[in-house]
Amino acid sequence: MKTSGGLVMGILIVALAGYWLYDYLPPQYNPFAPLSPGDPPTLVTRYKMRALASQPEACMAVLREAQAQNMIAFRQAADTRGNCPLSGPVRVSSFGDVALSSSFLASCPLALSSAMYVHQRAAPAAKDITGSTLTRIDHLGSFACRNIYNRPGARLSEHATAEALDISGFRLANGERLSVARDWNNRAQKGTLLRQLFSDSCAFYGNSLGPEYNAAHADHFHLGMRGFGICR
Template sequence: MRWLAGIVILALLVWAALPKLRPYLPPGYDPLAPLSVDDPPTFVTRYKLRQLSADIPACLEVLAQARQAGRISYSLPGDTKGTCPLASPVRVQGFGPVSLSSSFLASCPLALSSAMFVSQSARPQAQAVLGTALTRVDHLGSYACRTIYSRPGARLSEHASAEALDLSAFRFADGRRVTVLAGWQQEGQPTAYLKTIFSQSCRYYGNSIGPDYNTAHANHFHLGMRGFGVCR
């Protein structure tokens, strides 16, 4: 119990000193600063993203700022009803210069995390690893009112609340199209790109599930909001 008491005391001391420390904290490390789509994926940033799940108006405000910064384009179709109703869903239409195979329906936190992932990982890694620009992301969908693996009696999937996106391929300015199915087990730059961005996706989503997890994910990355940086 002594170590726990020590951690609590240290946390209280840091919190008391925070007003004086704030001017020296880099972006992504100030727990009192509003979240920005350009904040690096630190522990503090990920905590803020999780908090926005319980505060949709605040999430939509950050998302609007991300749109103004050119990180995402979207519309707000309004609440949906039915077996799997959605409150304040977002229809994502693109991520700045990166288009989509089709628009997709997302919760606000999923839309925001995806904008951060594309702008901070998928796009820059395309230049760093492949030497070309990312132009389009292909996906297999997001919202689907179903249970996990569509098994009878199982709990509802993240897709049932529009909190997961399945990415299947990436297209680039030099004409290449890199698919998860064909590229994951190969060698070379395309495979390095896929494995790099999959590893980095764990910083932006609650869970990232890829081809190494099971055959059901052989052709896509499942990027969901449940959990806290679970990478499989």
């Protein structure tokens, strides 16, 4: 009898703790609340973002919510076959008021992480540092059916599953253009902003690789979904 009394007590405590978590914790700290595109990238948010990779319908629901909030414009794209099959990809045409040099194909988690990065961090950082508005992101592509660094025998790149975006520059409303290739080592405002934009990306992607990583990344930020918090 004593044991079952303890068990009942234990269940009661867990239930009460769950109830408390659900009702009083802000969503970005509450593992049971669904992800919302405005949630800041706490560890809990980041685990939820990662979990969406295996929950396509839940991911699309959050992505549609982001579209309703003008954080992204996208449409569903056709699945592809062949060596690099894609299931449920989307074509992203803008991040709302932030345009793109061209649309890009993305897995749902890449599209969502990118929308959250652009609106939660990149646009505010541009405003803070320059006083101007981020208007456009220049990129080198997201989907390419190839191995890492195009090496034969290497494993498939994240680009083969549309799970990485290569960003080469940013444009501002005041006419300024920031180029990763040209301005990364700029000692004035452009360099400061680029470095801020890079480090801000790290909380939203599994891995962020920039010019400090190696020569192959001298002209772009590789922002991909593999890994957890790799930032170099």
